[in-house]
Amino acid sequence: MMDFFNDHKKLYSASLLFFLVLTLIICILPALDNQRIYQPLSTSKAMTETETRGKMLFIKEGCVACHTQQVRNVDMDQVFGSRPSIASDYARNKRLNLFQNTATLMGTERTGPDLTNIGQRQSSLDWHYTHLYNPRAVVPQSIMPAYPWLFIEKDALDPNDVEAKIPTEFLKSKTKKIVISQDAKDLVAYLLFLKQPDLPKSIAPKEFLYKQKERKSETGSKSNLPDGEALFITHCATCHQASGEGVLGAFPPLKGDQVVLGNNIDLYVTIIMNGYNGLAPAYAEMPAVGTTANLKAEEVAAIINHERKSWGNNASEVTVEEVQNIMDKIEKK
Missing domain, CATH: 1.10.760.10 (Cytochrome c-like domain)
Known part of the structure; x- marks a missing residue:
């Protein structure tokens, strides 16, 4: 037995073998099993090329640092989605190649609101473009940075240009036209893609925990209406x-x-x-x-x-x- 501990080749070979077996049992086999079990929901859609480019721009601009894409099963998260997120919501995230995984973008911090269902909560193209150019134009209390480099300033519009609806007070130059770049179009396309798919009838949604008392409207005689x-x-x-x-x-x-x-x-x-x-x-x-x-x-x-x-x-x-x-x-x- 002492010969084993004194022989560095045997010791390191055994340690390496033990490490590889543990990696297979603890990491690789469970991951393969998860891939087999968790399939994309039938009601979900794959991203288009435009939306995929928008996702890469979302990563490049660091949006995941302030925005999550996960609805927790607590009632305070119900404003972000109709149900808590489940593993199948992320099943369409595939590896880019053998060496690169793709980001799920679930995030860890909510400096800004969750974006799981932003394509449904806010479906206005013009709002998103205005918000990207200067968030304070639509949300006065916002602390989100502006992204003016996603837009092009021009003296006059070309035939194929799409002008952003920016309030005059937020324009650097009152005479310039703000044209939406392809990057901005791609990023907004990705944001509009983010919609929480409905669960198939065979899957029961999880309940939100710690539910708050539902508020009713206090207007006039229609007190039986929602707030x-x-x-x-x-x-x-x-x-x-x-x-x-x-x-x-x-x-x-x-x-x-x-x-x-x-x-x-x-x-x-x-x-x-x-x-x-x-x-x-x-x-x-x-x-x-x-x-x-x-x-x-x-x-x-x-x-x-x-x-x-x-x-x-x-x-x-x-x-x-x-x-x-x-x-x-x-x-x-």
Whole structure:
């Protein structure tokens, strides 16, 4: 036995063999088994070339340092996704080659909000471009750095140029045109790709833990509705602002708006569900927020009532039945 410990060749050979066997048992075989078990969800989609380039730019710009892509199973994370994340959500991440793995970008710190479902939470192209150029233009309290190098300043637009909707006060030069570069288009394409896929019916979603008491609307007589203010903050405030005053040159105000205060509820609901481009070029196009977020009739009604009763607005409230009838008509078209 002592000969074994005195023979360095035998000692190091045995140690190396022991290390390799442990590596196989503890690391390699479980990893292969995980790859076999955890397959991509049938409702998920593979990234396009544009989205893949955007992901690489997301890594290059260090966005993962401040943004996570994982919804934990605690109730406070429910604002970032409809369910907690599971291993299959990351099953499409494949190795780049034999020597390079690909980043899952789950992150470890939330200096900024989680981006797991940002493509659904914020589906406006114009908002993302404005936010990249200068985050303070749409989120005044933001501490995110600006990325102006993803845009091109020009004296005049060329035929194929797409101009970013940047509020005048955030422009370095009032006479220059801000053109969206291909890098910016790729990065935003990746951000819009980030949508939490629905689970197949065969998989039961995990429950969120430590649930908070659900708030009900305190507006008028419609107290059985969800909290319209919270829904507005989640789905609308990033563009129209919590003050309802919008962003001049980018997103229209809801304070004193004729659609908000008017009696044409059909138009109102249609704008929320299908989006609107009737104010271009003065303002950016509104995406189909209601359809993208799968808002229910009671949620749309709560948002409308909040907007019609806030910021000095004083219009009559709508009922869930009214909104549901309009949504049924929209669905049939």
